[in-house]
Amino acid sequence: DSGVTQTPKHLITATGQRVTLRCSPRSGDLSVYWYQQSLDQGLQFLIQYYNGEERAKGNILERFSAQQFPDLHSELNLSSLELGDSALYFCASSIGTDNQPQHFGDGTRLSIL
Amino acid sequence: GESVGLHLPTLSVQEGDNSIINCAYSNSASDYFIWYKQESGKGPQFIIDIRSNMDKRQGQRVTVLLNKTVKHLSLQIAATQPGDSAVYFCAENIEGYSTLTFGKGTMLLVSP
Secondary structure, X not given: OOOOEEEOOEEEEOOOXXXXXXXXXXXXXXXXXXXXXXXXXXXXXEEEEEOOEEEEEOOOOOOEXXXXXXXXXXXXXXXXXXXXXXXXXXXXXXXXXXXXXXXEOOOEEEEEO | OOOOOOOOOEEEEEOOOOEEEEEEOOOOOEEXXXXXXXXXXXXXXXXXXXXXXXXXXXXXXXXXXXXXXXXXXXXXXXXOOHHHOXXXXXXXXXXXXXXXXXXXXXXXXXXX
16 A cells, blocks of 8 residues: 555446546645556656645646645646546656655546446 | 557566566666556556666666666566566656656466
8 A cells, every 4th residue: 555545436427527536645745746547658747746836747738637635635627528538547746856766556447438 | 649548569478488678768867667567457556767877777587788878777576476467668767857758568468
């Protein structure tokens, strides 16, 4: 158990809809990272928050957004969903920022019908 | 590019053998490296890390070797067990940046 909690585990929705994925980091970790894992793209970094502030941005679509709350949990919002958004979405956390291991949750599997 | 899952490089070994999983990284400015293990239905699990000022680091049954000259990283697993069967990813962190770039992954299959 990594200590990172993600909910829900599975999400099934339709094209055009909007969903929110939730992540609680390990106790004491200030950084939260979001990744997308699909069969054809591997594990892709989306965005990072550190202590409530956006720290780094990767290959995140404009239809996607995230935030980190004062209690350090984070939410990833995906809107105007398309079939290609079907993937596993992982959250990871670390104590600080660079040169530190990131610890991953077990992900949310998003299926778009 | 190469697809993860459908075209994953696979290493098949017998239980008790030593396994070596290789990774070529891309950026000479990378100064921190991590190996992760991902089992089916789970998130990547941290195995071991190494900084660029080292060329070898050992953990429990695992050793990571770093060759900066040829930008190559390897993970050695001693006395491989069926429970080691999983996909293994290397990840690199470029100095000054907080994000990890993941490799494509290698599937390790251990038969009893």
